[in-house]
Amino acid sequence: AQTVTQSQPEMSVQEAETVTLSCTYDTSESDYYLFWYKQPPSRQMILVIRQEAYKQQNATENRFSVNFQKAAKSFSLKISDSQLGDAAMYFCASSSGTYKYIFGTGTRLKVLA
């Protein structure tokens, strides 16, 4: 079965500091995507970053980057220079095969001024 686990229900970070959100996953597929979505108080689900499993290079989008450890099935999100607008729920998700899009339970990130 395909699973996605986020073991940190809540994290806090000081403004301008760096924070890492953890995610582990399990899949029997060899070809898959991994995602981080952000859900701010507006509740919109916003795609933050995507990693293709066959790419060894970690994906980066401005202040957001991932640490993709395929053997360990780990996919963490690093947010650098944290801003107040980064405060949100963050969901890790995986996609493999037909429709199999699985979400973790989320990590709530608080940014402290």
Added chain:
Amino acid sequence: DADVTQTPRNRITKTGKRIMLECSQTKGHDRMYWYRQDPGLGLRLIYYSFDVKDINKGEISDGYSVSRQAQAKFSLSLESAIPNQTALYFCATSEFRGRRETQYFGPGTRLLVL
């Protein structure tokens, strides 16, 4: 304009009422999905559609039905609403390449069933 829209954004209804949540997209994607989000449970798939004639149940389809009126429109109905259907509902479309897809979400509909 938003690529994926949902109406209404908020809805309060009573137990036993029939309600419909609507989703429209301008992304030109064939695949559309309905999810519900409950606190602590992430998103769970209710129904999905790969094209107008292909509709499939997700993991929690009981008590729900859907209609794919066109490529761009996918509606979710609660035939007889009950309080435990109180949740945040998301519509999504997906871009599919090879065996991999990326989903894009609407703004959500918050439903309260009294």
